[in-house]
Amino acid sequence: MFADLLIILACSLLVIALFRRLRLPPVLGYLCVGLLVGPAALDWIGSARDLPRLAELGVVFLLFSLGLEFSLPRMLALRRTVFGLGSLQVALCGSVLGVLLYLGGVAPTSAAVLGLGLALSSTAIVGKELVSLGEVFSGHGQNAMGVLLFQDLVAVLLLTLVPAIAGHGGEPWYLAIPLTLGKTVLLFLGLLLASRWLLPKLFHEVAQAHSAELFVMLALVIVLLTAWLTHMLGLSMALGAFLAGMLLGESHYRHQVEADIRPFRDILLGLFFVCVGMLIDLKLFAEQGWAILGATLLLLALKGGLVAVLVKVRGESGETAWRSGLALAQAGEFFFALVALMRQQQMLEAPLAGLLLAAAFCSMALTPLLLRAAPQLAARLRRTPGRESHLEEIASHSAELQGHAVICGYGRVGQSIGRFLQREGQVFVALDDDPVRVEEASAGESNVHYGDSRRRDLLEAVGISRARLLVVAVDKTDVALAIVEQVRLHCADLPILVRTRDDSRLAELQAAGASEVVPEVLESSLMLASHALVMLGIPQQRVQQHLDEVRGNRYRLLHGFYHGAQANLVDAQGQPRVLLHAVNLPQNAHACGRCPTDMQLEALGLEVQAVRRDGVDLPMEQRPQLREGDTVLLSGPLQAIEAGEARLLGGD
Structure with a gap:
């Protein structure tokens, strides 16, 4: 066990560092590590029985983090996309893929579960790429994020219901599923009471102690305790972790808990994906390469096409439709967890599982490349005659x-x-x-x-x-x-x-x-120099003369500088960018009938730049009442803008 962990962590260190250089998602790196060290390739990992159990904790921590990020106001703000487009996408893609699997010889129950699993997309890859490309607030970005939010709920439900559907408890599935849902409701109510009365007091006491060790320990105990409770009830451990995270997500300690949990989550989740990668037989790429390629292209084309049709039917532009389909065409990380669980429940044979996992892996590997090529393709299409x-x-x-x-x-x-x-x-x-x-x-x-x-x-x-x-x-x-x-x-x-x-x-x-050329770096240097002179007591008039002289001489005084070891001396990495975002108020928006200053957007770190009605800026000093069709211009960091939009559209 110790030697296996050492090999996995050492290989992951090298591969993930390489993938970050290539700007590829770490998920793919962990899967590649599993492919390489598994029995189908180098065979460096023995048959460690405890390794899958330890890796399962990665899914538990992933679902807990997902619950922390789950936002009910955001879901209400995107309700048309989440529940409308999201439910249609999962139902349509799941049905079509399930029928194809059934026609391919898969049992009806397994085909239905696998179809729904393949209908889900990769939250980790799509979310990361949309943020890096600056497309979160675009039309296709909002569609993708809304659908992914609904898919996360479906993923939790699938992971919970698979043991009941497998029927290993002795009850038929039509009795096991209602019993499972009933247990879930009771568990949710119990955790809700604990989050309202017990957890705030515990976190308050720990916070008063000013001990980072105690805070981390409390967060770990909560995750593992809720997972153990759900396991004792015969439910998925991931479900309990998700519910606990969702309830803690509304507390003041959410960000601290998330920061403390992240290292454990990333390492254990990486271990889980390594174990999943070990399930993929590398020989399949040589023996069934064409079948894997065909399955990958069929999955991408089918899901992407169906999503594009759904978006187009909603009345959005063609570009938004095909880019939404491109963003949601791949399989997701939850599909790997689902296949692993179905293999444990003996609902899926090993050859078919290997083929599906290989196709899912290839679809995820192609997604970053497709998303990065989409802006150039869209630009070319816009330039066509x-x-x-x-x-x-x-x-x-x-x-x-x-x-x-x-x-x-x-x-x-x-x-x-x-x-x-x-x-x-x-x-x-x-x-x-x-x-x-x-x-x-x-x-x-x-x-x-x-x-x-x-x-x-x-x-x-x-x-x-x-x-x-x-x-x-x-x-x-x-x-x-x-x-x-x-x-x-x-x-x-x-x-x-x-x-x-x-x-x-x-x-x-x-x-x-x-007529005039203003070098940005030189002008900013000039302004800094002028402030320094003023702060040193140089008269303002003399400083202004210096500025006029330098500008009149085309910045000749500032030409040239000593190059240091750093290639970019004005890099502001790590500092959140201040964005400008327009929020259009639809019918029944929470902000309608309210004044912007009453929405307490400043507390979120936002500034209301303007309120436009029919293309005209409304005077803010007159405290205008917002109406349907108004546009509210917000400025602030990305996370604050998301919270502000959720408040304007769906309320607190």
């Missing part, structure tokens, strides 16, 4: 504009410039080639359009010939240079302000026709 109607729509929006400003690049800098222009009542039109950013901004602003700012027809559509100013705020200097050159061919007198990161290509931009 068939999108002329999009160009005409932009031209119609800008037809009556005269003397406006055009902002190319609506990232952090472009948005900052736009806010100052709005404050002064200056009209502007913004272009950006990030479809997710444009979709997010368009929810609250009608003057932000998608497109490549280097295109002449797009610049003409936004009325560049009638504009009074062009601001180039794109992040890439090559793109900025191309924009300036394109504009100067047709608008010789138009003032052009260009933002760059540094002064490396300042001369090229000026030669191309830029």
Whole structure:
């Protein structure tokens, strides 16, 4: 047992480090470790009986963490997606996949359970990729997160009901399932009473002791105790852990408990996936490679296509439909737990289990690559000749504009410039080639359009010939240079302000026709230097003269610096980004009829930037009452925005 754990942990250390370099999910790394050290490959792990039992605790801790993250207000805010699209997706995909398995010779009960298991997607992979790609608030991102939330509930139910469905207790399944559900309700009520009366006092006493050791110990005892109680009742240990986490998720100690549990969860869950990887026979890829490939492609195409059809039927755009299907097309980590449990209950034969696990593994391995390629594919589709109607729509929006400003690049800098222009009542039109950013901004602003700012027809559509100013705020200097050159061919007198990161290509931009070039790093250095001089007692007038002189000399004083060992000296890793998010209030939203200041959004770390009604900003000092169709612009960290949206839509 000790030697097996040492081998697994050492191999996991190397493989997970490699996967992080490749930006691949750790789940796939643990599965690969299981494949390599298992009996089908290197055969470094013996037949340790206690290893699967220890690995099962990984699922228990996973479900406990899932319960901590479970948010009833968030579920209510996304209720149409969670219960509408989520239930339809699970029912439709589960039914189709179950029928296919039944036609393939699987027993009806096992086929139904496996079909529902394959209908579930990977919360770990999809959630991580959507966050890293900045697509959480996009249309397909919201669809994926809402459906995954419903799938998590189904996963807990499946893991709980499999022993009852197997019928090893002597009762028929139609009696065992109601009995199991009844026990679950009693367990929930008991844990609810404990979470209301006992746990707060325990956590309060431990918190008063200021002992991290006691806090971790209490959290571990709660997880293991609830898992043991459910096991004694004949239920899944994972169910008790999920219910305990869900009830603790509403307490003030949620984040501390989650932080304390995470190391144990990650290691034990990794051990579980290693054990699952050992179940996959590596020889299958050589002997049944085409069958695994066919099953993988069938799973991805079937689930992705069905999800896309469901989203399209709901009235959403084609791009949102196919990207939602792409995000939910793979199998999930719960399927591995389900197959392992079904093997224990003798509901599934080893050859079929190996084939399904191999196909599920391949679908999960392909998902990060597909999700990362989706933005480029969407951008190409947007540039196809068939999108002329999009160009005409932009031209119609800008037809009556005269003397406006055009902002190319609506990232952090472009948005900052736009806010100052709005404050002064200056009209502007913004272009950006990030479809997710444009979709997010368009929810609250009608003057932000998608497109490549280097295109002449797009610049003409936004009325560049009638504009009074062009601001180039794109992040890439090559793109900025191309924009300036394109504009100067047709608008010789138009003032052009260009933002760059540094002064490396300042001369090229000026030669191309830029009126003013502002190097971002140098300007921030200049402002810091001016503050330092003022704090040292230098008169403000003299400091301003220095600033004017440096800017007049094109930052020559600041050119060049000593390069250190770090490649990026202005990296702000670890600091949460402040995002801007528009919340559109539907009918029966919790915030309707209330004033934004009464929603206590500031307590969540949010700031209400504006409230728009029919495209017009409402004066906040008059305490406007929110209505259906209003747009509330929130700014703050990602987690705070999620909580704020849940409060606006579903209440506390």
